[in-house]
Amino acid sequence: MFIYNHDLWMENRMKIEEYLEDGASALKNLDDLHQHLMRGRMMRPSEVETTLNNSSDLIDTTKVMSHDTLEKGRLLLEKIESDNRNRKFDSDTDSMLTPQDILDALEQLEAMIGDIRKKQSDVDAAWLMMQRNFLNTKDLSLLEEGIVKVTNWILGPAESLLNSKQKVGYDVASAEELRREHEAIELQCWDTYGAYAELVHKVDSFARDEPLTIQQKDLISQKDFMDFVCRSFATRLERRRNILITSLRFFRLVSEYFDKTGEVFDSLVMGNKIGDFASAGQKLKKLQESQALLDAVERELVKEGEKLSDMLSMPVKDALGRELVVDYTEDIINVRDILDATTARKNIFSDSVELQKLTLEQVTHIHQYETDASQAIQWLDDLFHVLLKDHGHVGVTVYEIQFQKDEHQTFQETAKDTYNYGCQLLNASLALRQSCKLPLDEHANLQQRLKFSWQRLLNVGQEQMTRLRVSAVFHRSIEDHCNQLRDLRETVATIPLMELSKRRAAVKHYFSVRENLMVEVGRMVRLGRLLRSRLKEPLYFTDEMSDVESKDEGDTESSDAEEITGNNATAIEAISERLTEVTSLSEELDQTLKNAQQDCAILTTAATSTTVVTNTVPVSIISSTKHTPETPPSISEVSGCF
Numbered sequence: 001m002f003i004y005n006h007d008l009w010m011e012n013r014m015k016i017e018e019y020l021e022d023g024a025s026a027l028k029n030l031d032d033l034h035q036h037l038m039r040g041r042m043m044r045p046s047e048v049e050t051t052l053n054n055s056s057d058l059i060d061t062t063k064v065m066s067h068d069t070l071e072k073g074r075l076l077l078e079k080i081e082s083d084n085r086n087r088k089f090d091s092d093t094d095s096m097l098t099p100q101d102i103l104d105a106l107e108q109l110e111a112m113i114g115d116i117r118k119k120q121s122d123v124d125a126a127w128l129m130m131q132r133n134f135l136n137t138k139d140l141s142l143l144e145e146g147i148v149k150v151t152n153w154i155l156g157p158a159e160s161l162l163n164s165k166q167k168v169g170y171d172v173a174s175a176e177e178l179r180r181e182h183e184a185i186e187l188q189c190w191d192t193y194g195a196y197a198e199l200v201h202k203v204d205s206f207a208r209d210e211p212l213t214i215q216q217k218d219l220i221s222q223k224d225f226m227d228f229v230c231r232s233f234a235t236r237l238e239r240r241r242n243i244l245i246t247s248l249r250f251f252r253l254v255s256e257y258f259d260k261t262g263e264v265f266d267s268l269v270m271g272n273k274i275g276d277f278a279s280a281g282q283k284l285k286k287l288q289e290s291q292a293l294l295d296a297v298e299r300e301l302v303k304e305g306e307k308l309s310d311m312l313s314m315p316v317k318d319a320l321g322r323e324l325v326v327d328y329t330e331d332i333i334n335v336r337d338i339l340d341a342t343t344a345r346k347n348i349f350s351d352s353v354e355l356q357k358l359t360l361e362q363v364t365h366i367h368q369y370e371t372d373a374s375q376a377i378q379w380l381d382d383l384f385h386v387l388l389k390d391h392g393h394v395g396v397t398v399y400e401i402q403f404q405k406d407e408h409q410t411f412q413e414t415a416k417d418t419y420n421y422g423c424q425l426l427n428a429s430l431a432l433r434q435s436c437k438l439p440l441d442e443h444a445n446l447q448q449r450l451k452f453s454w455q456r457l458l459n460v461g462q463e464q465m466t467r468l469r470v471s472a473v474f475h476r477s478i479e480d481h482c483n484q485l486r487d488l489r490e491t492v493a494t495i496p497l498m499e500l501s502k503r504r505a506a507v508k509h510y511f512s513v514r515e516n517l518m519v520e521v522g523r524m525v526r527l528g529r530l531l532r533s534r535l536k537e538p539l540y541f542t543d544e545m546s547d548v549e550s551k552d553e554g555d556t557e558s559s560d561a562e563e564i565t566g567n568n569a570t571a572i573e574a575i576s577e578r579l580t581e582v583t584s585l586s587e588e589l590d591q592t593l594k595n596a597q598q599d600c601a602i603l604t605t606a607a608t609s610t611t612v613v614t615n616t617v618p619v620s621i622i623s624s625t626k627h628t629p630e631t632p633p634s635i636s637e638v639s640g641c642f
Contacts, residue, residue: 015076015079016076016080016108016109019069019072019073019076019109019112020108020109020112022069022072023069023073023112023113023115023116024112026065026066026069026116027112027115027116027119029065030066030116030119030120030122030123031119033123063120066116066119066120069116070113070116070117070120073109073112073113073116074113076109077106077109077110077113080106080109140215140216140219143199143202143203143219144218144219144222146195146198146199147199147203147219147222147223147226148222149195150192150195150196150199150226150230151222151225151226151229153192154192154229154230154233154319155229155319155320158188158189158192158233158319159233159318159319161185161188162185162233162236162237162240163324165178165181165182165185165240166326166327166328167331168243168244168247168308168312168328168331169244169247169248169251170251170334171251171255172248172251172252172255175244175247175248175251176248178244178247179244179245179248182240182241182244185237186237186241189237192230193230193234196226196227196230199223199226200223200226200227203219203220203223228321229319229320230319232317232318232319232320232321233318233319236316236317236318236319239311239316242311243308243311243312246304246307246308246311247308249304250301250304250305250308250335250338253297253300253301253304254301254338254342256297257294257297257298257301257342257345258342258345260290260293260294260297261294261345261349264287264290264291264294264349264353265349265352283360284357284360284361284364287353287356287357287360288357291350291353291357294349298342298346301339301342302339302342302343305335305338305339305342306339308335309332309335309336312328312331312332312335313328313332359436362432362435362436363432363436363438365428365429365432366429366432366433366436366438369425369426369428369429369432370425370426370429370442370443370446372421372422372425373422373425373426373429373446373450374446376418376419376421376422376425376450377422377446377449377450377453379418380415380418380419380422380450380453380454380457381453383411383414383415383418383457384453384456384457384460384540387411387457387460387461387464387539388460388539388540391404391407391408391411391464392464392539392567392568393567393568393570393571394467394468394471394535394568394571395468395471395571396475396570396571396574397475398472398475398476398479401468401471401472401475402472404468405465405468405469405472408461408464408465408468409465411461412461412465415454415457415458415461419450419454422450422454423450426443426446426447426450429443429446430443456540459540460539460540463539464539467531467534467535470527470531471531471571471575473527474524474527474528474531474575474578475574475578477520477524478524478528478578478579478581478582479578481517481520481521481524481582482578482581482582482585484517485517485521485582485585485586485588485589486585488510488513488514488517488589489585489588489589489592491510492510492589492592492593492596493592493596495507495510495596495599496596496599503596503599506596507593507596507597510593510596511593514589514590514593518586521582521586524582525579525582525583528575528578528579529579531575532572532575532576532579535568535571535572535575536568536572
């Protein structure tokens with residue numbers, strides 16, 4: 001059963017309505033205060049402090065009001081809940097339900113209390129934020145002062161320092177002094193650069209927060225302007241530094257080029273002795289290396305000069321980006337004049353160096369040609385000694401002699417090519433000496449030595465070739481004569497087998513054949529004896545041999561001659577054997593003819609005449625082959641007949 005107390009219900013209802021009205025008023029006041037505090041975030045630093053001072057009392061009053069409202073609502077909820085519990089206790093049943101209006105009232109009260117608490121929290125948060133913004137505003141003011149200080153220093157003293165230094169120098173010393181002064185300016189800028197970097201870091205740290213206050217936005221704008229000013233000034237400062245470095249490098253290269261060209265010109269061009277053949281190649285190499293080095297320095301010098309001129313011609317802007325009027329005309333003209341002077345010096349130096357290089361190259365070629373010519377003379381001398389030592393003997397057979405002739409022909413061709421090579425070298429050396437106006441004494445000495453070595457080798461070679469040719473003719477002819485004598489002897493031996501009427505004619509015929517053959521045999525015998533005598537002589541007579549011969553005519557051979565003659569001992573022995581053989585065959589033929597004549601038994605008168613012939617003619621012919629009354633011809637004359 002439901003127990004209803006109208007007076008109690010009216011009392012509670014009036015309190016609920018009254019509390020809801022007070023709560024709505026409190027919410028409105030809290031909301032107005034919250035909006036006021038939120039607007040403080042967008043205020044300028046000068047307004048924030050005033051707003052904070054004015055809002056302090058309002059915050060306290062609002063807090064008291066909201067606290068009273070919350071406490072009143074809490075007590076009202078407790079009273080309504082207490083009345084509701086007491087009403088249930090007075091009823092007969094424990095399951096009596098709470099009326100709907102009471103439930104709605106409780107819900108409204110709880111919602112109002114929750115809204116007030118939430119709004120109170122928002123107000124407290126806004127108040128704390130406003131206080132924190134006030135503290136941040138002081139920091140932002142310090143940042144703003146730092147930005148203004150950096151910006152003013154860049155636009156003021158820094159620009160003045162940089163504007164006071166416009167020259168780039170006129171030599172190494174002045175350029176070095178300007179570079180040191182510029183480094184001093186850079187040192188003065190380091191503190192400002194450090195402050196600039198710190199300010200940029202701090203501003204960028206809160207620039208990422210959202211939303212931004214008006215002061216923060218202003219500070220970011222000031223930071224951007226400071227950044228532009230500092231970067232523009234740093235760019236100009238770096239440009240000035242690059243100009244001074246380029247200027248210093250340019251003047252150093254100019255000084256180096258002029259000094260080194262002077263040193264090279266004095267030491268390798270003017271102070272060089274042309275006649276010093278031994279060191280000409282080394283001096284030429286050193287001159288070429290010096291020229292290559294100076295060409296590299298000159299190219300680098302021109303490159304740096306043009307770079308400096310271009311840098312000086314570029315416009316100059318201050319920290320605000322405004323173009324400045326800086327007159328570098330005098331410096332540009334100075335750089336151009338130095339480049340023109342360098343080009344003129346290079347042309348003069350290059351002409352002198354090229355002429356000196358050409359002269360040194362010619363001297364080097366002269367030295368090389370004459371060295372090679374001396375080598376050719378040495379080769380001829382070596383060939384001469386090889387000819388005397390290894391090719392001065394004569395063979396004992398026709399085939400061996402023919403092989404020696406072919407080998408000697410190749411030897412002579414080699415010697416002739418060597419001589420021609422030496423002549424070509426000396427002709428080239430003579431032309432270069434005349435071109436360089438050098439003395440010709442050394443060249444004439446080499447020319448004389450070359451001719452002497454060649455003539456000596458040529459004479460010995462011709463002598464050896466003559467000996468080989470005569471030896472070949474002798475051995476070939478004497479072999480033919482021996483064969484003819486044998487054949488004639490065998491033929492004469494068959495005369496006794498003929499009829500008596502034919503014997504006389506055969507004997508007469510063979511006597512005639514023998515007479516003709518003996519003439520040829522006699523010539524070969526004389527040639528063999530002459531060749532044998534010639535082979536006993538040395539191929540070449542030295543001065544010592546000539547002196548010995550003039551002192552002692554009996555002793556006609558020196559130790560060298562004996563050694564050289566010893567090489568032909570076999571050939572001499574072979575010639576003697578051939579002479580002995582042909583003499584023996586001639587005697588055998590005469591004896592055979594004599595026997596054939598005696599066997600004929602012809603008339604006494606004829607026999608007597610024949611006997612006289614057989615006793616006198618052959619002996620005279622053979623003896624003529626053994627003893628030559630007339631003067632024998634020379635071996636060269638004999639060889640010319642063949």
